[in-house]
Each structure stands twice: as C-alpha cells, then as structure tokens.
Amino acid sequence: MGMDRREFIKWCSLLAVGSMLGGCRKLPFVGDAAKKDLPSLKMFEAEVRRAMSKPSRRMELVRVPMPGRLKTPGASLENRFGMAIDLDACDGCGKCILACIQENNIPLVTEDEAAKGRFMHWIEMRGGVPFMCAHCGNAPCERACPTGAANHTPDGLSAMMYKRCTGSRYCGANCPEHARKFNFNDAVQQGLSLKFNDKVPVRSKGVMEKCSLCLHRLQDDRLEVKAAGGVWRGRGVNTACAEACPKKAIVFGNWLDPDSPLVKVARRRDLYAPADLAGFDPSIVYMMGGK
Known part of the structure; x- marks a missing residue:
C-alpha cells in the first residue's frame, strides 16, 4: 500500500526527532563519565586525613555577643539559624568534615591541588579548630557578588544560587577568612565526584561553593511543619556535622528561639568569633569556658 504525502511528512518528522534523541543519549559527557571509575568512600577518608595533616594557620578569636x-530588610523575626562549636569538647577528629562531604556531595580534588593543600571541603581545620562559613548577618561576600548568586535568606543563611554564579570569585576575595571554595574541576567528568545524597545537586565547574548549614534539611522540615499548619522554628533539624561529632561539640539551632538547644547551651558560655569576622555579625560562633 502506498504512503500519501501527509504520512510521509509525519514519518520523516518522527525519524528526525528519533535521531536527535539518540544523539542526546550519546553525548560525550555521558560516555566520558561512564568510563571513569567512581571514587570510593575510602578515597574521601584518605583526602580528609591528608587535608588535616597539612599545616594551617590558627584563628585569632575574640569575644562576641550572642x-x-x-x-537586614525582610529578615525573619522568629528564625535565625546558626551553630556554636564547643572548643572545650572538640578534639579535632575530623569526623565533621567527612560527614559534610557525604551530606553535600563535595568532590575530591586532583593530585596537584591536594599537594598544594587546596581542597573543596566546606569544613576545614585551622589550628585544630573546625572552620566553615560563618553565615555573617552583614556578609561582605554577598555585597561583592555581581549577579546576586551570593544572597542572604530571611532565616539567616548566607546562601548560594549556583545557576546565577558566573565564577567571578569576587565573593571569595571579599571574605576575610576566604571561606568559599572555587570549583576548578568538572568533578563528574574527571571521576572525582560521588553522589552520596540525592537531595543535594552536584555543582558544576566554575562556581563558588560553601557551607549551606544543610539548607535542604531546613527546607524539608519547613514544608512538613507548614503542611501540618504549625509555626516553623526549625526545632526538628540538625546539621550533618553536628550529628557526626562524637563529642557533641557542634550545636545547631535557632538563635531567636529560647527553647532551642543552641540558645540554652550558649547563654551559659563565653562566645567567640574569628577577629576579622566579628564585626560582620556571624551566625556561627565558638564556645569556651563559662559552664
């Protein structure tokens, strides 16, 4: 049976679409990534040990108020999330670093970068003290961002919109403690990435990244509480680093909630922050003495 003109055009269109989809499935990205051996957890553990073995400068800490x-305009009157790190309890074991890596899909780095002490870890040890982005209330990094990718949430998080980041690195340069990390590598292509957690996207080459205070956990909890018709204060949330600490030296919570475990423990302690961040109203502080 012959094929009329309309059927002929339809079949040509279907063949064209099929060839396009077939081409999509054969993109070099997929082929190259499939050829790479995925890294193992042991490789991440070894990198953490290597990072901790590198000499690091000590932070100068000064007293700060709670x-x-x-x-800032539009800030929440009920929520401001942060952490306090108990330096009387912390022994610098590094388990918080590994937990953060797994929770946030932080990639390995190349051998050359590792040799220079340039790791992607959002938490690092400085003089045996865990250090990460302080989520400053008046964050200098955010003011320097030309695209608005570095922004502040109403709940006190210094957040990143990765799709808006153009990799200018102005934010990293404007942070006195250089808490942000620039993603120099295509980690998936180079076999440096392992997606431990499906709730967190794997970042692309050319963006700045940093501690998010496990924002995805906060968002999940916010939706659950609001769906139930409650007032959200983040009381059911903890960060991966705090959960992993065997000494319970990292305490997460809501600075504006008097019933938060963070407020309950911090009000009895002396609070400190890195000297060059103290004037920027940090949400992550350190505790010593005063028990």
Whole structure:
C-alpha cells in the first residue's frame, strides 16, 4: 500500500526527532563519565586525613555577643539559624568534615591541588579548630557578588544560587577568612565526584561553593511543619556535622528561639568569633569556658 504525502511528512518528522534523541543519549559527557571509575568512600577518608595533616594557620578569636535578630530588610523575626562549636569538647577528629562531604556531595580534588593543600571541603581545620562559613548577618561576600548568586535568606543563611554564579570569585576575595571554595574541576567528568545524597545537586565547574548549614534539611522540615499548619522554628533539624561529632561539640539551632538547644547551651558560655569576622555579625560562633 502506498504512503500519501501527509504520512510521509509525519514519518520523516518522527525519524528526525528519533535521531536527535539518540544523539542526546550519546553525548560525550555521558560516555566520558561512564568510563571513569567512581571514587570510593575510602578515597574521601584518605583526602580528609591528608587535608588535616597539612599545616594551617590558627584563628585569632575574640569575644562576641550572642547573635540576635538580623538587621537586614525582610529578615525573619522568629528564625535565625546558626551553630556554636564547643572548643572545650572538640578534639579535632575530623569526623565533621567527612560527614559534610557525604551530606553535600563535595568532590575530591586532583593530585596537584591536594599537594598544594587546596581542597573543596566546606569544613576545614585551622589550628585544630573546625572552620566553615560563618553565615555573617552583614556578609561582605554577598555585597561583592555581581549577579546576586551570593544572597542572604530571611532565616539567616548566607546562601548560594549556583545557576546565577558566573565564577567571578569576587565573593571569595571579599571574605576575610576566604571561606568559599572555587570549583576548578568538572568533578563528574574527571571521576572525582560521588553522589552520596540525592537531595543535594552536584555543582558544576566554575562556581563558588560553601557551607549551606544543610539548607535542604531546613527546607524539608519547613514544608512538613507548614503542611501540618504549625509555626516553623526549625526545632526538628540538625546539621550533618553536628550529628557526626562524637563529642557533641557542634550545636545547631535557632538563635531567636529560647527553647532551642543552641540558645540554652550558649547563654551559659563565653562566645567567640574569628577577629576579622566579628564585626560582620556571624551566625556561627565558638564556645569556651563559662559552664
């Protein structure tokens, strides 16, 4: 049976679409990534040990008050999330670093970068003290970002919109402690990435990244509480680093909630922050003495 003109055009269109889809499935990205051996957990553990073995500068800590309400327009009057790290309890074991890597799909780095002490870890040890982005209430990194990718949430998090990041690195340069990390590598292509957690996207080459205070956990909890019709204060949330600490030296919570475990423990302690961040109203502080 012959094929009329309309059927002929339809079949040609279907063949064209099919060839396009077939081409998509054969993109070099997929082929190259499939040829790479995925890294093992042991490789990440070894990198953490290597990072901790590198000499690091000590932080100068100064006394700061307990963080309060943010002064920025639109800030929440009920929530400001942060952490306090108990330096009397922390023994610098590094388990928080590994937990953060697994929770946030942080990639390995190349051998050359590792030799230079340049790791992607969002938490690092400085003089045996865990250090990460302090989520400053008046963050200098955010003011320097030309695209608005570095921004502040109403709940006190210094957040990143990766799709808006153009990799200018102005934010990293404007942070006095250089808490942000620039992603120099295509980690998937180079076999440096392992997706431990499906809830966190794997970042692309050419963007700045940093501690998110496990934002995805906060978002999940917010949706659950609001769906139930409650007032959200983040009381059911903890960060991966705090959960992993065997000494319970990292305490996460809501600085504006008097019933938060963070407030309950911090009000009895002396609070400190890195000297060059103290004037920027940090949400992550350190505790010593005063028990």
